[in-house]
Amino acid sequence: MNLEHAEPEGRGGPLIAIGGAEDKLRDRQILRRFVAEAGGANARIVIIPTASQLDDTGDRYARIFHALSADETHVIQIQSREEALDPEAETLEAMEDASGIFISGGNQLRLSTLLGGTPLAAVLFRKHAAGAVVAGTSAGAALLAEHMIAFGQSGPSPSHKMVTLAPGLGLTHDVIIDQHFRQRDRLGRLLMALCYNPRLVGLGVDEDAAAIIDADRIVHVIGNGSVTVVDASQCRWTNADDVVTHGPIGVFGVKLDVLSPGCRYDLATRMAEPSRRMEGKPT
């Protein structure tokens, strides 16, 4: 059986990395945007609640997406690797037909250990490459990229062994995503992950905020929180490679861009662009 990931053909769909605790009751800006990207009233949405241990996580999102005009939703109930290896025909068909895929919060390692290398993950990968939007909130956001923060400790500055990385879905190779960023004080663990190899860009996504990564590798920020972009590629020194050390790690010359809603960031040039000034507000 060939479980390889096909190389993307054409333009991939957008990725929506949500920092968790997104508004589900009021204007639901982030979830509304997901439905719009999936085709609005014509959206065919698959919901993957596998990361969560709560029974009604999938149905709750289905009700919200219905309320936001998406008629067709399908909750994929995968609770074991055995089910992911031999999914019901109906499940695979729903994934094959999806225009939008939504991955809930919970434990991201549960997602990667249950879904990694399965036919279901291979179809998801292929659908995204063909243009479907993929959104994840909290654990679901962490899973989107090639390198996923599996777990770690809180705190503003990096220290040894404070972060554990694992392979994620691999829908983007540009970034490492962290979530609940401001609320759980996660700059330190994101810096630690980036020190290991400063090639990647860190995206720290606050609660009720989302980073939308489009096919042109532009990050767009929406919601009611910020996205902190961490670029360590120009850092001139770190002792992160000193594996006999315990405790704090130094790193010089990291660039932070804090993107409020409406701001953009170009992953190719590594330049941030301001939000457009709203009319009628004091200048």
Added chain:
Amino acid sequence: MNLEHAEPEGRGGPLIAIGGAEDKLRDRQILRRFVAEAGGANARIVIIPTASQLDDTGDRYARIFHALSADETHVIQIQSREEALDPEAETLEAMEDASGIFISGGNQLRLSTLLGGTPLAAVLFRKHAAGAVVAGTSAGAALLAEHMIAFGQSGPSPSHKMVTLAPGLGLTHDVIIDQHFRQRDRLGRLLMALCYNPRLVGLGVDEDAAAIIDADRIVHVIGNGSVTVVDASQCRWTNADDVVTHGPIGVFGVKLDVLSPGCRYDLATRMAEPSRRMEGKPT
């Protein structure tokens, strides 16, 4: 500055992942093969001894490659991230001109933290995509893939937190490479890494053995040791996601293929092929 990795165009060069302690004195089969893949007498070889703390590592390899008929060798002396960010013109030119790149052993985290996201790494990536052979021994082998085992503990069975992953060079997305495999009893840490996301294939390379990954994604084994291929994609259960656990981790249904020299493995189909029977030996 655009530090992104260009997408490979055309066929990439071979990767040679050496398990460390390769023969440097007798027939030097593995190093000889590297020189041949780089063009033999026409080879233009760049040696990166950055992982090593020994002063003469680079020059020692240069002498061996000369003895194996490669006239043109260049040792890149990068000992800090500052040097990797602003390499001498001569260094960048040598990398641009290389037909073969050899990465020595030492500490693989030193390689990824010093070189990750630098112009030097970007040129290396591009040269490989354009056909140059890239070989790494020990730490240099670990660095080749997208997911690198940064450090970990010995032992035959997986247990929690026994392995730390970091982003590597990303010259292949198919495998996680471990080295000194039999000699340092590393099946447990490789299994642990694969449990995190069973999508990838593990290559455990013994000392004085090498796994050559060609552009068709076929692994060829040479040298005087074996390569253990670990495929966890069909595993039906693991509790690797149970992050509150300490101690042993279970995983059911992992496939092992132990490849002796001459054997091959197809990363696309995940099938091993036997070595051809040598004539004149008892059958």
